[in-house]
Amino acid sequence: MNRQIVQLFGVVVVLFAVLVAFTSRWTVFEASSLEDNPANRRPLLEQQKVPRGLVLADDGRTIAQSRRVGRGSAARYVRFYPTGSLFSNVVGYSFIAYGNAGLEKSENDALAGDRNELATIADELLGRPQEGLDLHTTLDPSAQSLARTLLLRNGRGAAVAIEPKTGRVRVMVSVPDYDPNRVPADFAALNRAPGSPLFNRATQSGYPPGSTMKVVTAAAALDSGRYTPDSVVSGRSPKVVGGVPLSNCCTEGNGNFGPLTLTEALAKSVNTVWGEVGEKLGKGTLLEYMRRFGFDRKPPIDLPRNELRASGVYDRRGRLLDEHDAIDIGRVAIGQERLNVTPLQMAEVAATVANGGVLMKPQLVDRVVARDGRVEERRKPERVRRVMKESTARDLTKMMEGVVSPGGTAPTAQIPGVRVAGKTGTAEVDNGTANQAWFIAFAPADDPRIAIAVTVERTQGEGGQVAAPIARAVMEDLLGKSGG
Amino acid sequence: MSARTRELLALIPVSLLVTAGFAALLITRSADINEATATYGAVFLGLCVAAHLFIRARLPYADPYLFPLAALLAAFGLVMIYRITPDLARKQAQWFVFGLVVFCATITLLRDHRTLERYRYTIAAVSIALLLAPRMPGIGGATNGAYLSINLGALEFQPAEFAKIGVIVFLASYLRDTRDVLVRGRLPRLSLKHFGPLLIVWGAAMLMLIFIRDLGSSLMFFGAFLALLYVATARISFVVGGLGLFGVGAWFFSNHIQHVHERVQIWLDPFKHGVVEKEGYQIAQGLFAQADGGLFGRGFGRALLELPGGGTILPAPHTDLIYAVIADELGLFGAVGLLLVYLLFADRGFKTALIAGDAFSKLLATGLTAVMAIQVFVIVGGVTRVIPLTGVTLPLVSYGGSSIVANLLLLALLLIVSDHARREPGRGGVV
Numbered sequence: 001m002n003r004q005i006v007q008l009f010g011v012v013v014v015l016f017a018v019l020v021a022f023t024s025r026w027t028v029f030e031a032s033s034l035e036d037n038p039a040n041r042r043p044l045l046e047q048q049k050v051p052r053g054l055v056l057a058d059d060g061r062t063i064a065q066s067r068r069v070g071r072g073s074a075a076r077y078v079r080f081y082p083t084g085s086l087f088s089n090v091v092g093y094s095f096i097a098y099g100n101a102g103l104e105k106s107e108n109d110a111l112a113g114d115r116n117e118l119a120t121i122a123d124e125l126l127g128r129p130q131e132g133l134d135l136h137t138t139l140d141p142s143a144q145s146l147a148r149t150l151l152l153r154n155g156r157g158a159a160v161a162i163e164p165k166t167g168r169v170r171v172m173v174s175v176p177d178y179d180p181n182r183v184p185a186d187f188a189a190l191n192r193a194p195g196s197p198l199f200n201r202a203t204q205s206g207y208p209p210g211s212t213m214k215v216v217t218a219a220a221a222l223d224s225g226r227y228t229p230d231s232v233v234s235g236r237s238p239k240v241v242g243g244v245p246l247s248n249c250c251t252e253g254n255g256n257f258g259p260l261t262l263t264e265a266l267a268k269s270v271n272t273v274w275g276e277v278g279e280k281l282g283k284g285t286l287l288e289y290m291r292r293f294g295f296d297r298k299p300p301i302d303l304p305r306n307e308l309r310a311s312g313v314y315d316r317r318g319r320l321l322d323e324h325d326a327i328d329i330g331r332v333a334i335g336q337e338r339l340n341v342t343p344l345q346m347a348e349v350a351a352t353v354a355n356g357g358v359l360m361k362p363q364l365v366d367r368v369v370a371r372d373g374r375v376e377e378r379r380k381p382e383r384v385r386r387v388m389k390e391s392t393a394r395d396l397t398k399m400m401e402g403v404v405s406p407g408g409t410a411p412t413a414q415i416p417g418v419r420v421a422g423k424t425g426t427a428e429v430d431n432g433t434a435n436q437a438w439f440i441a442f443a444p445a446d447d448p449r450i451a452i453a454v455t456v457e458r459t460q461g462e463g464g465q466v467a468a469p470i471a472r473a474v475m476e477d478l479l480g481k482s483g484g
Numbered sequence: 485m486s487a488r489t490r491e492l493l494a495l496i497p498v499s500l501l502v503t504a505g506f507a508a509l510l511i512t513r514s515a516d517i518n519e520a521t522a523t524y525g526a527v528f529l530g531l532c533v534a535a536h537l538f539i540r541a542r543l544p545y546a547d548p549y550l551f552p553l554a555a556l557l558a559a560f561g562l563v564m565i566y567r568i569t570p571d572l573a574r575k576q577a578q579w580f581v582f583g584l585v586v587f588c589a590t591i592t593l594l595r596d597h598r599t600l601e602r603y604r605y606t607i608a609a610v611s612i613a614l615l616l617a618p619r620m621p622g623i624g625g626a627t628n629g630a631y632l633s634i635n636l637g638a639l640e641f642q643p644a645e646f647a648k649i650g651v652i653v654f655l656a657s658y659l660r661d662t663r664d665v666l667v668r669g670r671l672p673r674l675s676l677k678h679f680g681p682l683l684i685v686w687g688a689a690m691l692m693l694i695f696i697r698d699l700g701s702s703l704m705f706f707g708a709f710l711a712l713l714y715v716a717t718a719r720i721s722f723v724v725g726g727l728g729l730f731g732v733g734a735w736f737f738s739n740h741i742q743h744v745h746e747r748v749q750i751w752l753d754p755f756k757h758g759v760v761e762k763e764g765y766q767i768a769q770g771l772f773a774q775a776d777g778g779l780f781g782r783g784f785g786r787a788l789l790e791l792p793g794g795g796t797i798l799p800a801p802h803t804d805l806i807y808a809v810i811a812d813e814l815g816l817f818g819a820v821g822l823l824l825v826y827l828l829f830a831d832r833g834f835k836t837a838l839i840a841g842d843a844f845s846k847l848l849a850t851g852l853t854a855v856m857a858i859q860v861f862v863i864v865g866g867v868t869r870v871i872p873l874t875g876v877t878l879p880l881v882s883y884g885g886s887s888i889v890a891n892l893l894l895l896a897l898l899l900i901v902s903d904h905a906r907r908e909p910g911r912g913g914v915v
Contacts, residue, residue, distance in 0.1 A: 002838050004715040009834045012857045016827050019861065020820050022868035026774040027816040034775035039760040042772055043786055393808055
C-alpha cells in the first residue's frame, strides 16, 4: 500500500502545482488584461480613494478640488469646482460614473498621483501616502470671467487669449458653458441641452474664419516675396475668382475700389484684392503657409485629443483637403470656401505674428507641484516653428495696426495709449441671414504681450462691432495686470 | 529532541504570524483600534499552548508538525477574517475554542481509532443522513441554488463537513475488509456483493449532484473515494473507470440540471456580457482581486474590499472567496505560501499513513489527508477557474463553525492514528 500512498501524494503535488500555475496566471501573467476588463471597477474605485490634486488658476485660486465623503475605510473623494462654470470647458470634470473631460482628463495621471512605478514604490516604502499632484494653470480668472460675461451677452461664442512669447493660454472661454458640479446630477440633460454646453467651442468648433484669414494670406503674400505692403492691387468689384464672380458686398461705395495698396486693402478688408492675391499665390503656397501656422492638424495643446479639431479645408464627409483636391483657393484666401477653423487656431495666428513670426506651443499648465511644495514638473515654453521671417511679421503688424486705426474696420478695438494690431472677420452663415463675427488681435503692437481671438456665433453685427470690443476689453484687463 | 518539544518550537512561527498579522492590521486601520483586538493574538497562542500540553499528555508520540500546521492555518484564517469583518473574527475565535473542546474530547474518548470499525455502518448511515438533511423541509434550504446547510434554531450547520469524515471512516474500514477480493478477483468473479457498496458510493456522489446540487462537495467525496480505492487495491483501472463514470454523470447532469449547467457555463466564460454583472460576478470579481494582488500583494488590510456605499466588492469574501482576498493582499507569494502549508500538512498526513501498522489505520490516515487536500483543490481551483466555482470552505482558513470544528475533529483522528503508529515502531520506522 505504501507505494500507492506515495503516488497519491505525487498526485496531490501535481494538483497543487496546477493551483500555483493558475494563481500565477491571474496575479501576474494576465493581470493587466484583467485590470483593463470593462467589468473591473477596481481601478475607478481605487482612484476615488486617493484625493486628486488641485487645479489652480494663475493667481492661485482653486478651480477644482477633492472633498472627502464618508469616514474610515469607506472614505472616498468627490470633485468640487469652486469657480462653477467659469473654467468648465477647459478644466472639464472628473466623476467616477461620467468619466473625465478637459484638463481633468488630459492631466489625469498627474492629478491622480500616478507617477512612474519606481516613485510609487519608493513612496510606499517611505510611508508617504499616495496623493494627487496639483496643477498650476496659466489661466487668468478675472480676464476669463470678463470674456465669459461679454460673450454671454452676445449669445454663443468663444475666446482664446495667448501670451505670444510663451504660448501660455490666459483665457479660454466657450459659451454656453455648464457648471461641472452639476454633471453627476444632470449629465443626460447637459448632453441634450441646446447649444451643447459640454462642447468646447474654443478647440472643437469649426467656424468659417471670414476675413481674419486675410492675415494668413497676407503673411504668405509678403513672406513669399511676391508682394510688399505697398504693392498695388485693383479693388474693382465684381471680379472673377475661381471662375465665379466675387464682389465686395456690403461695403461703402458698393465695394468698388480703385487701385489699393495691400495695407489699405487689409484695413478696409477688400475681398476682391485678397481673392486675387490668393489666386496669384496659388494652392501650394497658401496651403504651405496655413500648415506652418498649424492648420491641417490638431494643435499641440495639453487638452485631450478628442476635444481638439484640426483647422483646414474640409469636404462634405469631413475629410481634410490638400493640394491635389479641387479647391477655390481665392476664396480660401478670404476665409470662405469650405474652410473652417477653431478659435484656438486663430489666436495662434495672431500670436505668431505678434511673436516675430515664431509659433509657440500653446500651453495651459505651467507646473505640476506635489502637496509638500516640491515642483515635480515645470512646463517650459516650447517653440514649434518659424512661420515667417521677422521682417514679414513686422510689416504685417503695421498692416494690422491699420485695421484698428480710424480708417480701418475695427476702430472699436483701440485702447488709449496702447498700439493694437488686429483683423476683423465677418462670415455669412445660415444662407446669409446671420454672421459669424470674428476679431483677432494682439497688443501692444510694438512689444506684444497678449494675442487674442474672439468669435460670436449667429449674430447680426459684424466682427468690428461685436467681437472687437470684447477682445479690446479682455486685452485691456490682461495688459493692466502686467503693468502695461 | 522529543516530538512534543519540536511541536512546541513549531508553534513559534505561528505566534509570529499571529502577532505580525494583527500588528499589520492594527497599523493599517489605526482608525478602529481597540483593546480587545490587541489581545486576540495572545489568547489564541494561549489556546494553542494548552492544546499542545493536552497532546503532550494524551498522545505523546503523535506527529509533531500536524498540530502546528493546523494552528498556522487557523491563525492565518483568523487574521484574514478579522481584516474582512472584525465581528466575524470574534465568532470564528469562539468556534475555534469549541473546536478545540471537540478535539480534546475526541482524543479523550477515543483511545483507539480502531474501535470506529465496529460502528462503520452506523457511521455510514449517519453520514448519508447528514448529507441529505439540507433537503429536508423545515431545517434545510438552498443557498445560491445548492443545498449545503441546515438550520437548527439559531445555528447554521454544514453537514457535509462532518459527513466527509464519516464517509472516510466507513470507506477505510470497508476497503480493509474487501481489498483482497478486489485486488485478486477477476472481473467475472467479482460479485455484486463486493462491488455493491462501491456502486452505492458512486450513486451517492451522483445523488449529491441531484439533491444537494453541489458539484464541489460531490467532487470532493468522489475524489477521496477514488484515492482510497486506488491505495487499497493498487488497480489503476478502478480509478480510470471511476473517473469515467463520474465524468459521464457530471456531463449528463450539467446538461440536464439547470443549476449545474449554469455553473459550468459561468466557468467557461465568466466575462460574457450579461453574465459578468450577475451569475459570473463572483468568479469575475475573484479574478480581478487576484490580478490586483500581483506578485507581492497590496499588503495586509490594504486591498480594496469595502464599497463606498457599504457592502464588499467581493461577494462572500470570508468564505468562498477568501483565497482571492489572500492573493489580493499577499500576492502570488502569499497565496503559494498558503498552498505550501497545506502541502506540508498533506505530507505529514501521508507520512502518518506510511508508518501506520495496519491497513485500516493506513487507509484512514490516507483518506482523511486526501479529503482535506482535495477540498483545498476544489475551492482554490474554483476561485482560480481551474474548475467551476462551488461553495466549499478553505479548510481551517475560511469562516465557518462547522468547517473549523469538523477539521479539528479530522486533525484529532489523524493525531490518534499517528500516536499509535509511532508508538509501535518497526513497521515503517519513526519519521
